[in-house]
Amino acid sequence: MLKNIVALLVSGSCTVFAVAQEKPLKSVYDPQALFAPLFYTQNGGTVRSANGLPGVYYWQNRADYKLSASIDTASNQLSGNEIISYTNNSPDPLNSLWLQLDQNTYQKGARSNYFTGRQPADFTSGYQVESVEAGYNGNVSKADFIITDTRMQVRLPKALSAKGGRITLAIKYHYTIPGDFGGRTDFAKTKNGKIFEIAQWYPRMCVYDDMSGWDTLPFLGSGEFYLEYGDFDYSVTVPWDMIVAGPGTLQNPQEVLTPKQLERLTRARNSDKTIMIRTPEEVTQASSRPVQKGNLTWHYKMYNTRDVAFGASKAYMWDAARVNLPEGKQSLAMSVYPVESAGNEAWGRATEYLKESIEIFSKKWFVYPYPTAINEAGVAGGMEYPGIVFDGINDKGKELFWVTAHEIGHNWFPMIVGSNERRFAWMDEGFNTFIDIFASDEFNKGEYSPKRDSEYAPGGGNPADEIVAAMADPNTPVIMTNPDQVAEKYRHTITYFKPAFAMVLLREQILGSERFDYAFKQYTEQWAYKHPYPMDFFHAMENGAGEDLAWFWRGFYFNNWKFDVAVQDARYDAAKKNLQYTLVNLDKMAFPVMVQVEFKDGSSQRVKLPVETWMQNASVTLSLAVDKEVSAVSVDPDAGLPDTNRANNVFKVR
Template structure:
């Protein structure tokens, strides 16, 4: 009876275990691989990550005449906007940005700046005055002066709607404002030994974007969030005292009126030279007889630029000026230029600025997409570093590696977001992060790595990835803690794209998809979903797990080798995903004869769970095994990447 009872208990226990196991739901990681965000195609945006066959985009053309008064530090101007409504909707009104209104005591930007200030603190004694506004939705409609200014936005209301698809409206107005000294590290005034350098940006009222995703994009100009503006053609004139030099976005079209014959000849020489040629030498600064075609009154500098989303300019009588040709494979001409005060003109500082500008633009043109603008002008400024189409403002105190880094970064922005026009005010990772990524390769290429880029060296930045205060890449720039912005907008997305290129897809697949993304969105407005779709379609890879884990989360990577053991004449390598983000596993196996072999294990091993047994077929004795031998991944725990552990310790 005892033995029967024992058997019955064991049988019951086994049956209970079987029943319990049969009813259990086996946990898996499917949620990590599920689609992220709504990414179905529409007539406007294809599921391929391309503009759809009914994609539309409005156009804004500008004619601007402005006067710079260095005595009172003011800009006074007149603007005529020609607005082309290519959307399928009639528009009763449009929204424009008046971003000089940021520089007042009561602006939203001022009131949301911490008491102690930050990089985006600015003057508060400014603001833009608008007068004589006239708006017509077509040639026959009656002009309207109705407008409402709300902080940095201005709504203009027409008497008749702008017709869908073909409507053309005109808006004209006068504007004036005091030029801030401290313009939120984006514009302003720099005092030098020979005069003030004016860096002018966000200097005219400009139309906001009306798109198929949000309608009117009217986020206020607060600080960290940059810009989202439409493309169009620009014709602008800047009037300054006769002894001032003006450089700006686009092409100077009246050079014979504002330059001397000597300067024109020097430009001709620079257009044929790979070395910098002085247009104004350090010794000629403030020598009006040698540098200006007249010695009285004012001069008007006339610029034009096509298919641009903005224009900026700089003016001063303190400029040293040099230039060199930019070599473009198509045969089109472009010119690198630099303007800077003579006190920073040495070859350890701004004397190399044009060399840096030329190298940067040539690299990105050869690697990704050809530079479309006639000039690339670097301006020594009180601005730490800020980009506009064809013009960059960089800190006048930068030199050597620092000047290379800021120059390369700001001119890289001509690709993101000047050529590919993403929404910087909401998605800074689509311009700052993409640019940080391409900067990594540009630095490697320049002078065989004269100034190494250490973005991924030694698995940098692990302290941030482990910080309890970290935030996701998708955090809006005006919301993110300013101490985290460098990571959420720049470094983390930059590292993510390096991982995608070097570790996940490989250079060939990545480059094809990335170039297709650029080509398809030139002078257009992609959204994050468009980028995700473009990369997945172009590379042929489902990357939901990567976008969710790295771009839309705060989790970390921690791949591990639990142990390695012999198995039927081969070896079993037990791998674990101890982090939050699945990743393919690249293994370097070293045998006892010191011959190495690399094994690539796909990310799908983590779909069912967080542990995987990998069968290594070999007739050799394994000496060591290492995950990610090139240290591309920012794995937060390197100690479990190597077996046996003493290999790591040694």
């Protein structure tokens, strides 16, 4: 991404020169295709407004969870009990309920095996559901359920009533925690003990919404999650010598922490510098735990969230520092990691990275809502959940900063703005990759700037040129492709890089920073803890910025249309002090373009041509009053547009 995100708005008249081409440039541009009407196929309604914001009758269902789990560290088995309190706020009676059983993706017969190519050794038996009971109107009975791959349907004897009907589900289960093949959830060995990264560890309610009804796409791996919001009360029982790093508020600190650790945490809550809670020397000292036998239960509560995950290990070092939020609010940033990851060149700065990323995102977009944020070192190597991120145990320096900023940034997209990751991965990965730019630019005065997200120039380069290289393959999918359909070779380009660059184009080239920031912040605030879809985002940006952007969504999101603008001709009449120049749009895409005129005295002048320049024709001839001799004319002088051929952008005046 670009180090500085500045709108290229230059006032004043401009002059442009070009040398006539020997042959006319051939164009395939069709303005009728790019600017075709009726981009939106549905009108706004009372649930989702045409202005892109939740309508006056917007609704979503709610799932509150009471969870308890224990981990057998010898067999690597997690046993759990959960009670889900589910509220149907929809206008529809529900004859059945659907839940996600993501651990079933590791079964030998899972659909995902045909998608991921999992090896024979990389299997577990998935969820072993021992019992399911439903409580409705005070009556509790054994539930009628069926499990299909990574989904479970609970069939109700009587429909759950609309507009406020409530039901509870009590589920008892166990499963074997996958090893490092788990990807997002796993256990791995260190010299001082196993590290457990526990996610997707309880049956979770599928979303029922106004767009799809029940969203029951199976979990295949690339498409991530779509979840309801609610309050979580969860307890984790582990051997006495383990630390459980869980998001939310710890309810029983006196039971699971030593007096020294409690005192250090108090100091950390008032310190901008990182405070050690458990030192490397203490990791192997039994006295760093309040008891030296049996098990301990860690009890947490987390409110208004869509999920919880946690880490657990006896190998954890632990440090923390205060997070300063707008309006005097505060949070606590913490990192847990093994001694192998210690040192300021590695995880010794992890809490610093976490703290400042949260402060930057909170100041720019939306205030971080949770009481704690945790950076956990393991082998998941870059995975996000509300209030906790799993980052790479071997990450160091800029890589650790970048992954920390990116993963905690997911607390804004999609943890706060709850888009559907399983269908529209670009709405979390792309948005988050975009806001990473600000964290990289601002952290420690740009210590790790600029952040690179393109494999086409990992050490630096122009992102506009990088996206051209990325789009050179004609088989590259479009942004709107279902994430599970995107082959791994294209995944980063289409899910992360192109949608993030699209946001840069909107902010720098199309809308300008002031209009973009207002519209995007309004979108974020209005859809916080709700479920926006792509058309909501498109509408919100158009209404917030006051711009019809259907041409941009059509060409850049629904298609991979390329852009190539050229200066065809330029003639300067010294007597009339007039410059006449011709621009040609050679490919299918269009953008507003900056034209720069360079004078023989070394000065220059710019004019910004709006996208309407291309609404009727592929070629335009314009006049400009100038009072000095011109030496050259160029388009897109800052190389901010994804122009496939820059060789025709600059012309010397004869």
